[in-house]
Amino acid sequence: MTSLPEQTIFDFSNESFLTTKNDRTYLIGVCGGSGSGKTSVCKEIVRRMSNKQVSIISQDWFYRPLTKKDKENIEVYNFDDPKALDNKLLLQTLKNLKAGSSVFCPDYDFVTHSRTKKKQLISGDVILFEGIMAFHSKELRDLMDMKVFVDVDSDVRLARRIVRDTNERGRTIESVIEQYFKFVKPGYDDFVAPMRKFADVILLRGSKNKVGIDLLFQRIKSEIDNRSNIDLKFNTKPNRLNYPSFETFLENLNKKK
Ligand SMILES: Nc1ncnc2c1ncn2[C@@H]1O[C@H](COP(=O)(O)OP(=O)(O)O)[C@@H](O)[C@H]1O
Numbered sequence: 001m002t003s004l005p006e007q008t009i010f011d012f013s014n015e016s017f018l019t020t021k022n023d024r025t026y027l028i029g030v031c032g033g034s035g036s037g038k039t040s041v042c043k044e045i046v047r048r049m050s051n052k053q054v055s056i057i058s059q060d061w062f063y064r065p066l067t068k069k070d071k072e073n074i075e076v077y078n079f080d081d082p083k084a085l086d087n088k089l090l091l092q093t094l095k096n097l098k099a100g101s102s103v104f105c106p107d108y109d110f111v112t113h114s115r116t117k118k119k120q121l122i123s124g125d126v127i128l129f130e131g132i133m134a135f136h137s138k139e140l141r142d143l144m145d146m147k148v149f150v151d152v153d154s155d156v157r158l159a160r161r162i163v164r165d166t167n168e169r170g171r172t173i174e175s176v177i178e179q180y181f182k183f184v185k186p187g188y189d190d191f192v193a194p195m196r197k198f199a200d201v202i203l204l205r206g207s208k209n210k211v212g213i214d215l216l217f218q219r220i221k222s223e224i225d226n227r228s229n230i231d232l233k234f235n236t237k238p239n240r241l242n243y244p245s246f247e248t249f250l251e252n253l254n255k256k257k
């Protein structure tokens with residue numbers, strides 16, 4: 001695991017302290033119901049960030065693999081409860097990414113409900129983390145620099161889910177509808193919809209909302225451009241004449257403590 005250590009650096013030109021490196025990764029949380037378009041919104045943002053290092057991390061990869069017994073009783077298994085996810089591994093993974101480390105993430109197969117190969121994710125300028133429970137834990141929310149809630153009508157979400165789950169997740173139309181009313185809708189009402197209040201931005205209509213995505217993109221871009229400027233600043237040699245006295249340096253150091 002390669003990690004960029006935290007550095008608190010005294011900036012001689014401003015006589016102040018700046019923390020760099022582990023603050024470089026801009027973490028965006030994207031929450032919303034299943035089928036709201038969270039993944040599509042993230043992909044749209046990545047598409048626009050052409051010259052930056054951006055990664056998407058999906059909460060879906062952190063589903064707990066099902067036991068043989070769970071699989072035999074699949075119709076009563078609730079995937080729309082936070083307990084269905086490996087929240088400890090998820091938190092540690094996001095902490096590492098935020099700290100500038102590259103990580104190994106699990107992958108999850110929706111057809112067999114099992115964990116598959118691990119994949120490596122490199123930390124970079126921006127990490128987009130998407131999931132129905134993305135804002136569920138306060139510890140996770142506290143790591144995020146921006147929180148977006150994708151808000152789309154429930155009938156649209158159900159229609160999309162029927163199409164996607166029958167095409168890509170090995171389901172029948174009947175099983176999707178049954179699961180929706182038994183678990184997905186109650187889970188949305190209990191755990192997902194209440195997360196709206198934590199969002200900085202509510203993105204209506206998901207990836208169809210070009211103006212909303214433009215605004216999000218502009219904000220992200222200006223944040224990471226500012227961060228790059230801080231780095232540039234450290235790369236320029238401070239003017240010796242502007243050095244503060246040793247006493248000022250110590251005074252600021254004590255203030256910081
Ligand atoms: N704006 C849109 N218009 C039409 N289909 C969409 C749109 N956004 C997403 N979809 C489709 O809906 C399904 C679910 O979208 P996805 O982005 O995976 O949602 P989520 O990650 O929230 O579950 C996918 O098949 C996707 O292609």
Ligand SMILES: O=c1ccn([C@@H]2O[C@H](COP(=O)(O)O)[C@@H](O)[C@H]2O)c(=O)[nH]1
Binds near residue numbers: 035060063079110
């Ligand atoms: O094995 C599984 C695991 C999860 N689900 C459903 O997935 C959605 C969340 O994924 P999205 O990509 O946000 O749609 C959740 O509503 C679970 O019900 C599943 O069906 N099977």
